[in-house]
Amino acid sequence: MSSGGRTRGMNLSFAKTEKNAGEERWYILDNAASFMPALTDSTATLVFRISATLTERIFLPSLTEAMANLAPRFPYFLVELRRGFFWYYLEPMEGRAPEPVADSRYPCLNMQIRRRGRFLFRVRAYHSRIAVEFCHVLTDGAGALVYLKAIIMEYLRLRGVETPDPEGIFRPGDVPDPEESEDAFNLNFRQGIPFPEVGRKAFHFPSLPLRPGQYRVITGILPLGATIAKAKEHGSTMTEFLVSVYLAGMQDLFLALPAPVRSGMKKLVAAEVPVNLRRLFPSKTMRNFSLYVMPYLDLRLGLYDFDEIIKRVHHYMQAEIHEKNISRQIARNVGGGRNLAIRMLPLVLKGIAARWVFKRIGEDTMSGIVSNLGAVMLPEALASHVERFEFIPAPSHRCRSNPYVVSWKDRLFISFGSTAASTEVERLFFTRLTGMGIPVAIESNR
Amino acid sequence: MTICRNCGVGLEDSAKHCPLCRASVSLEPEAEAIRKTAYPEHVLDPEDFLRLSPEQRRRIFIEIYTVCTAMACVVVAAIELVLDKRIAxxxxxxxxxxxxxxxVCAPVMLGRxxxxxxxxxxxxxxxxxxxLDVLDGPRAWFMPLGAPIVLLLEGVALASIELIARAKRKGVNAIAIALLGVATLCVGLELIIDARAAAAISLGWSVVVAITCVPIAGLLFWxxxxITGQASIAKIFRV
Known part of the structure; x- marks a missing residue:
């Protein structure tokens, strides 16, 4: 067998997350999720949220029924987290269907994923809103959105709405494709390519934290057309435009600090921008399959005006979001996971190492995360029943204020999730947009 | 449709309470009176509904502790039976x-x-x-020594606990009460032992303990x- 064929065979073997021991079925975690359980605590839950607000009040019995009907369609989500000696793994919770839970003032908190008998996701209902909160151990934004769309369609069907048979929305009774539970990182691993360089440590806006158990969400609602037009005016995409606005705000925050404080700060502002890899490496996976690029401003070189920022971000992202560049990240992450010495480390030691690695090559190197889920598409029969979508980031101790973006019909929803007492990041971001003539309506949970 | 006032979701008409927040729902809702905000006013942890109640936790503890104690008793008795062929x-x-x-179990079961x-x-x-006295053979020391000492100990402990519990402000006064308790206990102990063992009652070591404890207790009460309770130091030590 050629080395290419051998690598392909190994990739296929590593990519299969569903395992069978006799009659028992269980799952291994995907490469990105492998170390995540060790990084969670009561605040940094790694739980993100996507919600859909319908035009009519939610009828709870129908939502419960929709979830029960869809449960067999998503067997890889009906699992609990267990500890093995070397790795965490996912144990199916046979015979149990998830049920909706009440919404809370502070979303994304209080998911005890390491406790027995807990699903790693939940569906929350409030007035006319259905929200799914997923722990990143289970899936990423794209996977969560597929689940939410399926819930919306089944719920509306149960409420008597004529639902078509659209592409890309899962229905109860469909047979899950084995590819849906595969670890696409392992499948697309290329051996022998260089790893990406570890980024420099980035500036983190100093702020007192909110009290434990609190998580502030500020959502800005913008007209999509005006925002895209403004982005095009600057010769960029909308994501690049919003990343630039965020970086410009971070630069302003850095400059606003007193000189003695500023001198002790890292002179680099960087935003992590997740990339849905399904666009680069076609995959049906419902597990995590996103990595990131990290546009940055090196403040040691001086200050940047907005046009400079947007030009840098545009060229950086155009160059970096490429199969070859992303393959380097996959090679680093998957290569580490396949290393025999690392595999043989007991889980406790892996946890300690994971926290250090996550801090050094993750949180330390970015000032915040700007994620754009993109435009949500639904067939017209369903779309007329949905008022809006929102996408809320997972709380983080280090990068305290992060904007997550989603667009629906002619509106753009930018939700900042924050554990910081200060609202300066949000204020600078939205005031810059209004300063450009884009009207912003603000909502918050505080 | 019945509507939950907290969650704002529609429920079956027969629903008595909301399955999400457990709040009771009225059969004739005033839907227009239910205020819709972007997020609920309440902070709700879904985990709360999965956690065991204090009563359930208490029951589980008692069950586990009862089984453990019973097993320990059986093991001890079995060891003697196997080794000595008797129970002594x-x-x-x-x-x-x-x-x-x-x-252990009485405080768990009876609480406060x-x-x-x-x-x-x-x-x-x-x-x-x-x-213990009965197991020793013919009852010899329970009535003259065991019972009075236990009663004395219990009396002193009970009085001390009650006094401390009833104090409006708890601080060093609790230590003072405990010291007075120790002094009383020592004097009582010597009296009981002397009455049983010596020809005449003569207070000795217990008085030394009492002389040490009582002034310290007095100082702490003061x-x-x-000092800390009613008067400022400036007033008390005014020259």
Whole structure:
């Protein structure tokens, strides 16, 4: 067998997350999720949220029924987290269907994923809103959105709405494709390519934290057309435009600090921008399959005006979001996971190492995360029943204020999730947009 | 459709409470009165509904502790039976384990009901001492020594706990009360021992303990009620 064929065979073997021991079925975690359980605590839950607000009040019995009907369609989500000696793994919770839970003032908190008998996701209902909160151990934004769309369609069907048979929305009774539970990182691993360089440590806006158990969400609602037009005016995409606005705000925050404080700060502002890899490496996976690029401003070189920022971000992202560049990240992450010495480390030691690695090559190197889920598409029969979508980031101790973006019909929803007492990041971001003539309506949970 | 006031979701008309937040729902909702905000006003942890209640936790603890104690008793008795083919010394640890069981479980079961706790633990201690005397053979030391000492100990402990519990402000006064308790206990002990062992009652070592404890207790009371409680140091030490 050629080395290419051998690598392909190994990739296929590593990519299969569903395992069978006799009659028992269980799952291994995907490469990105492998170390995540060790990084969670009561605040940094790694739980993100996507919600859909319908035009009519939610009828709870129908939502419960929709979830029960869809449960067999998503067997890889009906699992609990267990500890093995070397790795965490996912144990199916046979015979149990998830049920909706009440919404809370502070979303994304209080998911005890390491406790027995807990699903790693939940569906929350409030007035006319259905929200799914997923722990990143289970899936990423794209996977969560597929689940939410399926819930919306089944719920509306149960409420008597004529639902078509659209592409890309899962229905109860469909047979899950084995590819849906595969670890696409392992499948697309290329051996022998260089790893990406570890980024420099980035500036983190100093702020007192909110009290434990609190998580502030500020959502800005913008007209999509005006925002895209403004982005095009600057010769960029909308994501690049919003990343630039965020970086410009971070630069302003850095400059606003007193000189003695500023001198002790890292002179680099960087935003992590997740990339849905399904666009680069076609995959049906419902597990995590996103990595990131990290546009940055090196403040040691001086200050940047907005046009400079947007030009840098545009060229950086155009160059970096490429199969070859992303393959380097996959090679680093998957290569580490396949290393025999690392595999043989007991889980406790892996946890300690994971926290250090996550801090050094993750949180330390970015000032915040700007994620754009993109435009949500639904067939017209369903779309007329949905008022809006929102996408809320997972709380983080280090990068305290992060904007997550989603667009629906002619509106753009930018939700900042924050554990910081200060609202300066949000204020600078939205005031810059209004300063450009884009009207912003603000909502918050505080 | 019945509507939950907290969650704002529609429920079956027959619903008595909301399955999400457990709040009771009215059969005739005033939908327009239910205010819709972007997020709920309440902070709700879904985990709360999965957690065991204090009562459930208490029951589980009692069950586990009962099984453990019973197993320990059986093991001790079995060891003696296997080694010596009789039951004799194992009764001591079994009696101790039973007494310990009461000491641990009574507070768990009775919680803050102090008088019920005294009513269980006071006779139990007396019975435990009596059991030890009975196991020794002919009853020799329970009536003259065991019972009076236990009663004295219980009386002093009970009085001290009650006094401390009833104090409006707890501070060093609790230490002072405990010291007075120790002094009383020592004097009482010497009296009981002298009455049994010596021809005449003569207070000796207990007085030394009392002379040490009582002034310190007095100092602590003074500190508590005068210095930190009512008067400022500037007033008291005004020249």
């Amino acid at each position: 010394w194992s009764l001591y640890p079994i009696a101790s384990l039973c007494y310990l069981y009461l000491l 009901r102090r008088s019920a706790l005294y009513a269980v633990l006071a006779p139990a201690t007396l019975l435990f001492i009596l059991a 500190l508590h009620y005068r």
